[in-house]
Amino acid sequence: MASHGTSLALRPVARAASRIPCHLSRQHLGLVRRYSIATASNNKKTSGQKERVVILGSGWAGYAFANTLDPAKYERIVVSPRSYFVFTPLLASTAVGTLEFRSVLEPVRRLPGVKFYQGWADDIDFARKTVRAEANTADDLASKTIVLPAGSGNYPKPPGSKGETFDVPYDKLVIACGSYSQTFGVDGVREHAHFLRDIGDSRRIRLRVLSLFEQCAHQDAELADTTTQDAGAHRAGHLTDEDRRSLLHFAVVGGGPTGIEFAAELHDLIHDDLARIYPELIQFVRITVYDIAPKVLPMFDQALSKYATDHFARQGIHVRTKTSLSGIRLAQGDLGREHGGLTLTLADSNSSEILAGLVVWSTGLMPNPLISRLATKSFPLSPPSSGSSSLALDGKSHLLLTDPHLRARLNRPSDPNATLDDVFVIGDCAIMESQSHLPKTAQVASQQAVYLAKQLNARAVGKKPFKFRNWGTLTYLGGWKAIHQSSADELKGWVAWIVWRGAYLTKSMSVRNKIMVPFYWLTSWLFGRDISRF
Amino acid sequence: MASHGTSLALRPVARAASRIPCHLSRQHLGLVRRYSIATASNNKKTSGQKERVVILGSGWAGYAFANTLDPAKYERIVVSPRSYFVFTPLLASTAVGTLEFRSVLEPVRRLPGVKFYQGWADDIDFARKTVRAEANTADDLASKTIVLPAGSGNYPKPPGSKGETFDVPYDKLVIACGSYSQTFGVDGVREHAHFLRDIGDSRRIRLRVLSLFEQCAHQDAELADTTTQDAGAHRAGHLTDEDRRSLLHFAVVGGGPTGIEFAAELHDLIHDDLARIYPELIQFVRITVYDIAPKVLPMFDQALSKYATDHFARQGIHVRTKTSLSGIRLAQGDLGREHGGLTLTLADSNSSEILAGLVVWSTGLMPNPLISRLATKSFPLSPPSSGSSSLALDGKSHLLLTDPHLRARLNRPSDPNATLDDVFVIGDCAIMESQSHLPKTAQVASQQAVYLAKQLNARAVGKKPFKFRNWGTLTYLGGWKAIHQSSADELKGWVAWIVWRGAYLTKSMSVRNKIMVPFYWLTSWLFGRDISRF
Numbered sequence A, B: 001m002a003s004h005g006t007s008l009a010l011r012p013v014a015r016a017a018s019r020i021p022c023h024l025s026r027q028h029l030g031l032v033r034r035y036s037i038a039t040a041s042n043n044k045k046t047s048g049q050k051e052r053v054v055i056l057g058s059g060w061a062g063y064a065f066a067n068t069l070d071p072a073k074y075e076r077i078v079v080s081p082r083s084y085f086v087f088t089p090l091l092a093s094t095a096v097g098t099l100e101f102r103s104v105l106e107p108v109r110r111l112p113g114v115k116f117y118q119g120w121a122d123d124i125d126f127a128r129k130t131v132r133a134e135a136n137t138a139d140d141l142a143s144k145t146i147v148l149p150a151g152s153g154n155y156p157k158p159p160g161s162k163g164e165t166f167d168v169p170y171d172k173l174v175i176a177c178g179s180y181s182q183t184f185g186v187d188g189v190r191e192h193a194h195f196l197r198d199i200g201d202s203r204r205i206r207l208r209v210l211s212l213f214e215q216c217a218h219q220d221a222e223l224a225d226t227t228t229q230d231a232g233a234h235r236a237g238h239l240t241d242e243d244r245r246s247l248l249h250f251a252v253v254g255g256g257p258t259g260i261e262f263a264a265e266l267h268d269l270i271h272d273d274l275a276r277i278y279p280e281l282i283q284f285v286r287i288t289v290y291d292i293a294p295k296v297l298p299m300f301d302q303a304l305s306k307y308a309t310d311h312f313a314r315q316g317i318h319v320r321t322k323t324s325l326s327g328i329r330l331a332q333g334d335l336g337r338e339h340g341g342l343t344l345t346l347a348d349s350n351s352s353e354i355l356a357g358l359v360v361w362s363t364g365l366m367p368n369p370l371i372s373r374l375a376t377k378s379f380p381l382s383p384p385s386s387g388s389s390s391l392a393l394d395g396k397s398h399l400l401l402t403d404p405h406l407r408a409r410l411n412r413p414s415d416p417n418a419t420l421d422d423v424f425v426i427g428d429c430a431i432m433e434s435q436s437h438l439p440k441t442a443q444v445a446s447q448q449a450v451y452l453a454k455q456l457n458a459r460a461v462g463k464k465p466f467k468f469r470n471w472g473t474l475t476y477l478g479g480w481k482a483i484h485q486s487s488a489d490e491l492k493g494w495v496a497w498i499v500w501r502g503a504y505l506t507k508s509m510s511v512r513n514k515i516m517v518p519f520y521w522l523t524s525w526l527f528g529r530d531i532s533r534f
Helices: A024-029 A060-068 A088-095 A199-218 A221-226 A241-247 A257-277 A279-284 A302-315 A333-337 A369-375 A442-457 A494-507 A511-527 B024-029 B060-068 B088-095 B199-218 B221-226 B241-247 B257-277 B279-284 B302-315 B333-337 B369-375 B442-457 B494-507 B511-527
Strands: A051-056 A074-080 A084-086 A105-107 A115-125 A130-135 A165-169 A172-175 A179-181 A249-253 A286-290 A317-320 A325-330 A342-346 A353-356 A358-361 A365-367 A400-402 A407-409 A419-425 A430-432 A473-478 A481-485 A490-493 B051-056 B074-080 B084-086 B105-107 B115-125 B130-135 B165-169 B172-175 B179-181 B249-253 B286-290 B317-320 B325-330 B342-346 B353-356 B358-361 B365-367 B400-402 B407-409 B419-425 B430-432 B473-478 B481-485 B490-493
Touching: A051 A060, A051 A165, A060 A074, A060 A084, A060 A442, A088 A199, A088 A257, A115 A165, A115 A369, A115 B199, A199 A241, A199 A257, A199 A279, A199 A358, A199 B115, A241 A249, A241 A279, A241 A333, A241 A353, A249 A257, A249 A353, A257 A279, A257 A286, A257 A302, A257 A317, A257 A473, A302 A317, A302 A473, A302 A481, A302 A490, A325 A333, A342 A358, A365 A369, A369 A400, A400 A419, A473 A494, A481 A494, A490 A494, A511 B511, B051 B060, B051 B165, B060 B074, B060 B084, B060 B442, B088 B199, B088 B257, B115 B165, B115 B369, B199 B241, B199 B257, B199 B279, B199 B358, B241 B249, B241 B279, B241 B333, B241 B353, B249 B257, B249 B353, B257 B279, B257 B286, B257 B302, B257 B317, B257 B473, B302 B317, B302 B473, B302 B481, B302 B490, B325 B333, B342 B358, B365 B369, B369 B400, B400 B419, B473 B494, B481 B494, B490 B494
Parallel strands: A051 A074, A051 A172, A074 A115, A172 A419, A249 A286, A249 A358, A286 A317, A400 A430, B051 B074, B051 B172, B074 B115, B172 B419, B249 B286, B249 B358, B286 B317, B400 B430
Antiparallel strands: A084 A105, A115 A130, A130 A165, A179 A365, A325 A342, A342 A353, A400 A407, A407 A419, A473 A481, A481 A490, B084 B105, B115 B130, B130 B165, B179 B365, B325 B342, B342 B353, B400 B407, B407 B419, B473 B481, B481 B490
C-alpha cells in the first residue's frame, strides 16, 4: 500500500489538499495535510499491506488508543517503559491493600495482535520516520517518576542501566507518553517523597505505612522494662511517644483528587484495620493534607468542596490550605537514620518544621523531557527551499501543540496552521489549540485516544474536530463516601459512593479485572485489608 | 503463678521428679524435668497470671504452634524476621502467577491475641531466660535465604543493616526457626541461583521468567532490519537464536518435590500462557531438572517416580539424574552482563558447561547458624557444683537434639537424658532422638507444633511422646496431574490432582485464603495467569 521507496515531496499549504500518488494512504485518509518531511532514505519496511502505527506510551491515552484502533486496518506497535496500563483511579486503593496490585493493571501484551516493545522512546527521527528507543529489561520496575535524579532533565531510567537501543519505524506515530510529576523544585521531594502514579509507588507506600506501624509497635513498655540493666546498649534507637507521633504523621502534599483519595483510603486502612492490630498506636496517628491554594478539590464547586472538608474534619484528617513546602529532608538523629523519619520545612515566614513518617506528593504534572527535546529538534522539510522545522510547543504549558484533530503542529511562524503528517499527540503531553482549557485527566486522555482511533479507523482524520464530553468528576472521601459533580448533577454521600464504585467498575478494562475488583472489595470488606509486608 | 524472684535450684537427675514449690508451673505440668538453669537475676516480668511462651519463627512449626496454644492459659509471643507464615506448598504456584502472592501468606498479627516482634533471634540467654533479637524493620523483605554472603556464617540480614536490639523474656521457649538452604558450597549459588522458600524468592523468580521472555522477544527480525545502516551502534546486545536458546533454558537443581513442582508449574505457565503471547519463542524453551541421585522424587516408590519421569518426558521437561553442579557464574560477554545469562559447570570429568537464564536451587537444608551458635554456648547450672552445660547437637545432622517430648537435650555426657527445662525445639531445626528418621517436611513440623501445643494446653508435657502420622506425600507434575503416595494408598493422574488441590485447600489456614486460593485457580483457568511485570 504505502510505498516508502519514494522521497516524499514537500507540500506547502497551497498544495496540501492535492493527492500525491506516491503515498497512497493519504488518499485513503482524505486528509488536508500541510507538510510532509524530507525522508532520508527508504530504510523501513511495512509488514504486509497494513500501515504501521507506533504508539509511544501505555497510559490512559496510549492503551485506549491501541485498544480502539482497528487491527484489520492497522498494524499496532506499542513502545513503553512499562508493560502494562495502570488503572490510576484505583491506585490509592492498592496502596492501602483494599485491592491487589495486579487487579488495576492491564498487560499490554494481552491486547490481541498488538506488538509491544518495552523501552523508553529516546528520540524520534521524523525524517526517517523512526523512533529510537532504549530497551527496558529491568527485572523490578521502580516507578519511573521517582528515580529521576533531581534536576537531571534526563529520562528516569534506573541509574547505571543502559539498555540496548533499537529503532522502530512507523507510518503513523501517536505520541502518548504522558507527563512527569511536578515538584516545583522543592528540595528533597524526589529523594524522600512518594508519588502515586505507578504500581511501584503504590507498593512502596504500602510497605512504608505498614513498616511505620511495625517500627512504632516494636518496643512496648514490657520489652523496655527488660533492658533497664544495660539501657545504653539495648535502647539505642528506642522510640519515645513523641517519636511515634512524628513517624505516624502522614503528610499528603496536594489537595487534588489523587491526594484527597489517598488520604481518605489511608484513613480507612488505619481505622478499619490497623486500629485492631495496633490499638495502642492509634492515639499517635495524624493525617494532614497540605495545599497551596485556599481550598482543596478546586474542580468541585464550593458546596461539594466544603462537604469534603467537613467530612475530613469529622474523620480527623487535617487540611492545611494556603500552605506550601520548601524542603524535605531526613530527620535528625536516629529518627531519620534508623526509622526514615522526615523533616518538612514549610514555606512560611518562620520556615517552621514538621516531622512526618511518610510524604505523598501529588501537586500536578510537568512536561516529559522527551517532549522538550523533540521541540528543539529540527528536521528538514522538502524541497530544501522550505528549510527545516520542529514540533511546536505551547508557550505556557511547554507541551506539544496540536490542531483540533490532534495532529502535531509545526513550529513555523510564517504558517501557524502547519501540521506534521502522520504524527499525533494525545493525553497529558498534548495541548490542543482552542481547547487548552481541558484538564490533564484520564477522562480527557481516554476520550482523545478513542476519538483519534475512530477517526483513523474511518479514514476520516481532519474531518470532525475533537470534542470533550465531561462525564463529571468523582472523588472518594473515605468512610464509604464520595462526591460527584458534573454539568448535569451533583451527588454526595452514599449515593456518590455507589456511583463511584459502579463507574470505576465499568471503566475497568478487562473482564478479568471486572471480576477481580469487586471480589477484592468484597473480601477486604469481609476479612479486612491484607497487611502482610513483603 | 510462676515466681521469678527466686534463683532456681539445680535439680540433678536424682531429684528431677520432685516438686519445687518456687516454680509452681512445673507442678501443674507434672513434668519429669532434669535440669533447670542458674538464673542470674530477676529481670523479667510476666504480665498478669499467664506464663509467657516465646516462639522463635513463623514457619510451619512456629505458626501452627502459636495458632494451637491456648490463649486462655498462655501469653503467646512470636519473634520472627518475617511477619507472615508462608504456605510453602503453593509457593511454586505464586512464582508462575497461578496464585497471587498474598493468598499463600498468613500475617502473624492476624492471630488474635498473639504478640509479634519482627526480628532475628540473635542469641538466647538461658540463664536469664531471655531472647536477644535484632529488629527487622526493612521495608522490602528480600528472601532471607539469598542475601547471606557466601560462607559468612552470619544471619542473612540485609547487608549494612543493623536494627535495634531488644530482649524478650520468656517462661517457656519454643525454638522453631527452621533451616537454611543447602548449597553444598557450590560456587555462585547464593549470588546467582534462586531458592524457593519465601515469597521474595517467588516474586523474583516470577519477574525473572517474564523478563527473560521479554528480553528474548525484544528484537524481532523486523526491528533488526531497520538497523542495518549503523549496525554497530544499534545491535550491541543483539540476541542470536543461540542466545535465546541459552536464556530460555530454565535449570532446576534438585529433584525433590519443590524442584519437581516448580518445573511442572513453570511448564504450565510457558505452555498455557506465554506460548500465546510469545509464540515465536517457544521453540527455544527448555526446562531441565538436575539431581545427583539416580532418580528424582526419592520419597515415592519406583512406579510413581517412573510415572512422574515419563510424564515429564512427554511434556518435554528433561530430567538429568546422577548429575551435579560444581559452579554457577555469569555467562561471558553481553549474554551475562546485559541479560543475566548464567554458565553452569557440571561436576563431571569434562567440567562441561551449560548456559541458562534462570537457576532454581532446591537441594535440601542446612542448619540455621543460630542453632550452631546455641550449641557452643554454655550456661551455668546451679548449684555451681553441677558446672555448666550447653544444648546438645545431633552429631550427624548438626541440629538441636530433643527427647521424644520435644524438649531440648543438654550436652552432658555423664547424663545423656538431661533436658533443659522450658525449652522446646520443633520443626526443621530439631532432631528427635529415636525418631531421627523423620523427614524435614511441613507435615512433620506442623504435627510437632500441634502435638506440643496440645501437651502444653493439657499441662501434660512428658506424658505421651510425639508420634508422627504419615498423611502421605503429594507432588504436582503439571498438566493438571499429580502423584500421591501414603501407606494406605497410591494415586496418580487426575484423581491425584483433585486430592492434591483438595488437600491444599483444606490445609490453607484462614477462611480468607480458603476463598482466595480457589478463586485464583478459577480466574487463572478462565483468563490465564497474570503476566504483568512490576
